Amino acid sequence: MSGVHAPGRPSLTAPPARTVRLWPTVGALLRKELLVELRTLESVPGMSLFAVTTFVVFHFALNRSSVEGDLAAGILWVTLLFAAILGVNRLFVADADQGGFDAFLLAPVERSAMFVAKALTLLAFLVVLELVAVPAFALLLLGAPLGRALPGLLATLALGDLGIAVIGTLVAAMAVQTRARDLFGPLLALPLFVPIVIGGARALSPLLVQAHAGGPAIRWLLTLGLYDLVFGLIAYALFDFLLED
Amino acid sequence: MAALELEGLARYYGEREALSGVSLSLAAGQTLVVFGPNGAGKTTLLRVLATLLRPHAGSVRVLDASLPRDAWAVRGRIGLLGHEPLLYRELTARENLRFHARLHGVGDERVRELLEALAMSARASEPLRTLSRGMVQRVAVARAVLHEPELLLLDEPHANLDPAAVELVAPLIGAGTDPTRPRTRVIISHDPSRGLAEADLVLGLRAGRAALLRAADEVASDEIAELYT
Secondary structure, rough: OOOOEOOOOOOOOOOOOEEHHHHHHHHHHHHHHHHHHHHHOOOOOHHHHHHHHHHHHHHHHHHOEEEEEHHHHHHHHHHHHHHHHHHHHHHHHHHOOOOHHHHHHHHHHHHHHHHHHHHHHHHHHHHHHHHHHHHHHHHHOOOOOOOOOOOHHHHHHHHHHHHHHHHHHHHHHHHOOOOOHHHHHHHHHHHHHHHHHHHHHHHHHHHOOOOOOOOOHHHHHHHHHHHHHHHHHHHHHHHHHHHHO | OOEEEEEEEEEOOEEEEEEEEEEEEEEEEEEEEEEEEOOOOHHHHHHHHHHOOOOEEEEEEOOOEEEOOHHOOOOOOOEEOOOOOOOOOHHHHHHHHHHHHHHOOOOHHHHHHHHHOOOHHHHHHEEEHHHHHHHHHHHHHHHHOOOOOEEEEEEEOOOOHHHHHHHHHHHHHHOOOOOOOOEEEEEEOOOHHHHHHHHOOOEEEEEEEEEEEEHHOOOHHHHHHHOOO
16 A cells, blocks of 8 residues: 555544555545546647637737737637636536535545645646647737747746646635635636736747847746745645535 | 534535534444435535535534644545536546546546456446436445545435346445444435435435434334435
8 A cells, every 4th residue: 555654543542544645645646637538538638729719819809910029928828727727617617516625524634635636637737728829829920930038938838837837726626615606706816817917928028029138037037936935835725625615 | 533523514605504513423434414405405414524615613523633723634534425416527537537546546446346356347448428427426425435434424315227227336336345444434325214224324404404313213104304304
């Protein structure tokens, strides 16, 4: 029984002898999340389609052949953010509707394992979304070539995704327990996502110009990293209480 | 030694009193059967004992742990079979059970054993949404007993099961035969004859209050029928 410490049957008076460690629990939850998504295709295809459709709308609405700089960075981040909200809204629905929360709460596991697994799931969804959305963005809207900007773009997206995953998981856990979860989730998430959009767009802006201006704005990358760290700690501290009655 | 000790347990949903002043003691290895009409508080009682709901008043001790303070101490020692199967519809029976096995630190061999015991091996690779309610209930029974819990909380465990399936699940959710590992059970039932046959102690709930609490051999079927009138 890997991942189990102090095995053996507990006596009637003893504390639980079996407690499954964090990472085996995270692994089991993550595997379950990915299996459910592969079977239902409820989140990632919807998120990706939304992003591509939005780029098409921008392409025609802006009535110009290409965008660059601040405008390009803003369009990319806002689109990714709204697409991410679709995934955030669905993140805990199967658990709430099919009793996954109760089953998890009955198990001798650390509550934070669910937070870590859900955040990693959302992160995986965002990576797949961006594998579709960024090439579509480059094709439909971007004037500048993406090649030299790629390392900086990846760094910016990684830090932004981390923040969205952490905050999105926290917000989704709160929203799913309310009756108006489809409304409450985005209303709570959007203000918390604003610093990510600002930091992400400012960091990305110098990369998305014709005369490629070097790397991303380091100051804004650091801001994104700090925001991720602060919310990561807040979410880790609060999550256990969100699952309890 | 008492496996369950309740003293003045109360639980509210907003202003509504779902349970009020419920007190009882149940020895380890014994079976408590709970009767009562819909809305009497039976499921709420089960969820409080399972540590899923906090008691709002009174004291609750489960397997010698005081709830809600020491809820952590009994997690993994309780098996809950409720109205909902607590299984994912898109996963197969085997995937569901393996998932729960990992949460409880139980090996895959136990999953295989249970699927065989419940005659579910042949359908174990099909998504749960394609199975009948009776089959899903069998898988839910397997999930509840996967980790060989000391306390089994069963809400109408035979719901949706045909007579053959009732026979299959009986040894898994029965009183247990190993005297060194007593299994305590709380069963919600609406069937007086079956319930009384299983019970050591009978609790009749009406509007959240204990209307009947007596040893099973002192309870007549018509007293249970009165709870529903």
